[in-house]
Amino acid sequence: QSVLTQPPSVSAAPGQKVTISCSGSSSNIGNNYVSWYQQLPGTAPKLLIYENNKRPSGIPDRFTGSKSGTSATLGITGLQTGDEADYYCGSWAGSLTTYVFGTGTKVTVL
């Protein structure tokens, strides 16, 4: 059972915006960087956001990350059908004893 809690699902119409929360504590998100990963159906995860709010080369600016205190948020604007996927946050936990992923959020484009 993950210590990083995400909503099971979010949905919106094409072109709209969704936000996904990742709630943790001072022993994980509160004192460590957060990354976000996108997992399209049947594929390996892909890094979307690192160091809380940075995008790797090739990731469109429709994807944004932020962190405040013990929570992090992934935002997706201009939603597209190709964004339908599972999204996971990730961070170190417990004084760097283990890396943890969030519970995962399924994004559905209506």
Place this chain on the structure above:
Amino acid sequence: QVQLQESGPGLVKPSETLFLTCTVSGGSISNKYWSWIRQPPGKGLDWIGYIYFSGSTNYNPSLKSRATISVDASRNQFSLRLSSVTAADTAVYYCARSSSWYLNLDSWGQGTPVTVSS
């Protein structure tokens, strides 16, 4: 562009040892952190551990010392050994690369399914 490819048996018997290898191509294994992550059917991601190219390691305590990760820099490979497997170890196993200790996992293998069954 770096590519990672997992290899190993798709079926392992209970109580036996699972051994997987990740081959890195298009880039050096040096100066990077190399992780194993798994995903049970229909569930989320579970980090197993990482190895730095120099050999230092860090493991998920939940595996209770069953996991061992090793590196062979001469072959640009790193490996996972998971002992005393049970049905709970059935999962897709991914290898991944990070450029930093805080694990921004920027390159992943395609994953290899492993079933534990007699």
